[in-house]
Amino acid sequence: GQSLEQPSEVTAVEGAIVQINCTYQTSGFYGLSWYQQHDGGAPTFLSYNALDGLEETGRFSSFLSRSDSYGYLLLQELQMKDSASYFCAVISGNTPLVFGKGTRLSVIA
Amino acid sequence: DAGITQSPRHKVTETGTPVTLRCHQTENHRYMYWYRQDPGHGLRLIHYSYGVKDTDKGEVSDGYSVSRSKTEDFLLTLESATSSQTSVYFCAISSGRAGDTQYFGPGTRLTVL
Numbered sequence: 001g002q003s004l005e006q007p008s009e010v011t012a013v014e015g016a017i018v019q020i021n022c023t024y025q026t027s028g029f030y031g032l033s034w035y036q037q038h039d040g041g042a043p044t045f046l047s048y049n050a051l052d053g054l055e056e057t058g059r060f061s062s063f064l065s066r067s068d069s070y071g072y073l074l075l076q077e078l079q080m081k082d083s084a085s086y087f088c089a090v091i092s093g094n095t096p097l098v099f100g101k102g103t104r105l106s107v108i109a
Numbered sequence: 110d111a112g113i114t115q116s117p118r119h120k121v122t123e124t125g126t127p128v129t130l131r132c133h134q135t136e137n138h139r140y141m142y143w144y145r146q147d148p149g150h151g152l153r154l155i156h157y158s159y160g161v162k163d164t165d166k167g168e169v170s171d172g173y174s175v176s177r178s179k180t181e182d183f184l185l186t187l188e189s190a191t192s193s194q195t196s197v198y199f200c201a202i203s204s205g206r207a208g209d210t211q212y213f214g215p216g217t218r219l220t221v222l
Contacts (some may be wrong), residue, residue, distance in 0.1 A: 030133055033210065041215075042199060042213040042214060042215055042216055043152065043199070043211075043213050044202075045210045045211070045212070048210065078202070087151060087152065095156050096140075096142060096167065097211060098154075099151050099152040099153075100151060101149065101150060101151035102151045
C-alpha cells in the first residue's frame with residue numbers, strides 16, 4: 001500500500017523560514033505534490049516534484065529526494081496568511097493521489 | 110479558479126435517510142473525485158471517475174455510491190446516512206491522468222443526526 005508521514009503541527013514566527021517534511025512509502029512512485037488549505041476553505045495546489053531537487057515558486061519551494069523517499073516544503077519570509085494546513089500527496093502510476101494527514105502551520109507574531 | 114461547484118453547501122439530515130451530493134464542473138476534465146475530510150484523517154478518497162459511466166472505489170467507499178452520466182456531473186449518494194458519515198465532502202477534478210494536479214470544489218458540510 002501507500003503511506004505518507006508528515007508532522008501534525010508546526011509553529012513558526014512571522015518573517016522566519018519553516019520546513020515541512022514528508023516521507024512516503026509507495027510502489028511505482030511518480031511524483032510528490034503539495035497542497036495548502038486554509039481553515040474553512042478547499043485545498044489548493046502549491047507545487048509538484050517529479051525529479052530530485054528543489055523547485056522554487058516565489059516564497060515557497062519544494063524538494064524531493066527519490067532515493068530517500070522524502071520531500072519537504074519550504075516557506076520563506078513567513079506571513080500570517082501562511083497559517084494553514086499543508087498536505088503532501090504522492091502520485092503513483094495512473095492511480096489517484098494519496099494524501100498525507102496534513103501539517104497545521106501556525107504563524108505567530 | 111477552476112469551475113467546480115458543489116451542492117448543497119450545507120446539509121443536516123437524519124440517520125437512515127438517503128442523501129445525494131452533486132459536483133458540477135465546467136472544465137471538461139476527465140477525472141472527478143469525491144473525498145471526505147475529518148479531523149486527524151486528512152483527505153480520504155471515497156470514489157473517483159475516469160470518464161462517463163466509469164467509476165472506481167477509493168479508500169473509504171463503504172456506504173457510498175456514485176454515478177456519472179455526463180462529463181460535467183458527478184453524484185455521491187449515501188443510501189442510508191449514518192452518524193459516522195458526518196463530514197466535509199470535497200469534490201475534485203483533474204485532466205489527463207489520475208495523478209495530475211487536482212482542483213477542488215468549495216466543499217459540502219454534511220451533518221447526520
